[in-house]
Amino acid sequence: xxxxxxxxxxxxxxxxxxxxxxxxxxxxxLNIEKPGAGNMNVVLRVITQKGxxxxxQSRNYVNKYPQIPAPINRIDIEAQFYQLIHTSSCRHxxxxxxxxxxxxxxxxxxxxxxxxxxxxLYQNNIDLSQKDYVAILYFLRQLHNTxxxxxxxxxxxxxLALRQLNHEHLFVYPYSEKNNFDLSExxxxxxxxxxxxxxxxxxxxxxxxxxxxxxxxxxSLLHGDYYPGSWLKTKSGFHVIDPEFCFFGPKxxxxxxxxAHLKMAEQPISYLTDFWKHYPASDVNYSLxxxxxxxxxxxxxxxxxxxxxxxxxxxxxxxxxxGRRLLMVS
Numbered sequence: 001x002x003x004x005x006x007x008x009x010x011x012x013x014x015x016x017x018x019x020x021x022x023x024x025x026x027x028x029x030l031n032i033e034k035p036g037a038g039n040m041n042v043v044l045r046v047i048t049q050k051g052x053x054x055x056x057q058s059r060n061y062v063n064k065y066p067q068i069p070a071p072i073n074r075i076d077i078e079a080q081f082y083q084l085i086h087t088s089s090c091r092h093x094x095x096x097x098x099x100x101x102x103x104x105x106x107x108x109x110x111x112x113x114x115x116x117x118x119x120x121l122y123q124n125n126i127d128l129s130q131k132d133y134v135a136i137l138y139f140l141r142q143l144h145n146t147x148x149x150x151x152x153x154x155x156x157x158x159x160l161a162l163r164q165l166n167h168e169h170l171f172v173y174p175y176s177e178k179n180n181f182d183l184s185e186x187x188x189x190x191x192x193x194x195x196x197x198x199x200x201x202x203x204x205x206x207x208x209x210x211x212x213x214x215x216x217x218x219x220s221l222l223h224g225d226y227y228p229g230s231w232l233k234t235k236s237g238f239h240v241i242d243p244e245f246c247f248f249g250p251k252x253x254x255x256x257x258x259x260a261h262l263k264m265a266e267q268p269i270s271y272l273t274d275f276w277k278h279y280p281a282s283d284v285n286y287s288l289x290x291x292x293x294x295x296x297x298x299x300x301x302x303x304x305x306x307x308x309x310x311x312x313x314x315x316x317x318x319x320x321x322x323g324r325r326l327l328m329v330s
Contacts, residue, residue, distance in 0.1 A: 002104050004057050020099045039064040054109040071161035075105045078244040090142035093240045118228035121265040124310050135238040137278040144220040144251040159247040171211030174303035175204045189313045194302040206328050210291050220251040227261045256292025287329050294326030
């Protein structure tokens with residue numbers, strides 16, 4: 001496997017792209033740049049004489065945290081996700097898959113142009129527009145309700161290795177009294193709150209039980225990491241990226257995670273009260289949505305995967321209490 005990076009030579013990148021039939025030998029690469037953070041994977045924008053495209057490569061570790069091992073085949077599963085939904089109406093919200101280099105663990109995606117994710121929502125007094133709010137729920141409804149044939153769903157990868165890595169950070173690490181992540185550096189007083197929750201035996205048992213449901217199989221294709229960091233604001237509107245955590249599972253997971261982030265981003269209360277108007281469904285287990293929402297509130301505030309939250313300690317305390325209440329719903 002040839003590893004790519006921002007320091008890769010243009011000639012090295014050109015060889016890879018030409019081999020994948022995405023540019024001609026006679027054409028030139030003008031520049032490469034970093035289009036975003038690239039937490040899990042290496043992501044590059046390659047600008048050529050004929051336009052630009054996005055290269056995304058997985059490694060056997062998390063790009064942002066090289067000390068954390070990660071399954072290298074996650075890029076293969078992401079490629080299959082794009083291939084699977086190419087006829088679904090939700091495909092319009094995702095970049096097009098232009099190519100897939102299995103040997104080099106690279107996917108080539110349509111470049112959506114200069115854009116930014118939605119993590120700015122975590123800052124004070126920045127609200128999601130009504131149009132984007134509706135689009136965010138519409139995409140999820142279309143994704144979850146897309147019908148696939150039995151071979152398509154049953155043969156789709158379980159993505160178990162990546163889900164097990166995620167499971168550790170969702171259901172185990174935040175509650176462990178042994179982890180050495182000092183939350184007082186995030187917010188003075190937060191470490192004390194975390195220690196109190198980590199001594200709550202009933203809460204830890206509830207988290208473990210919910211974790212089994214996360215690792216279970218289901219009938220809905222999930223994005224698997226549906227939060228503002230996976231949403232893009234572009235000139236053409238709202239888009240969705242980074243479905244590498246995808247799997248067929250309980251739709252309640254995506255829904256609970258989304259609701260938790262609307263709360264942490266302090267979005268208008270109407271976005272929560274009107275939620276089910278924009279995601280009409282008769283087969284949703286609302287208690288399970290509540291549990292996954294509670295899980296996400298807790299793990300984002302006292303876990304490793306921190307967000308750029310602008311919340312006071314008092315607000316964090318309230319959300320942690322809310323998270324506990326929701327997670328303990330039976």
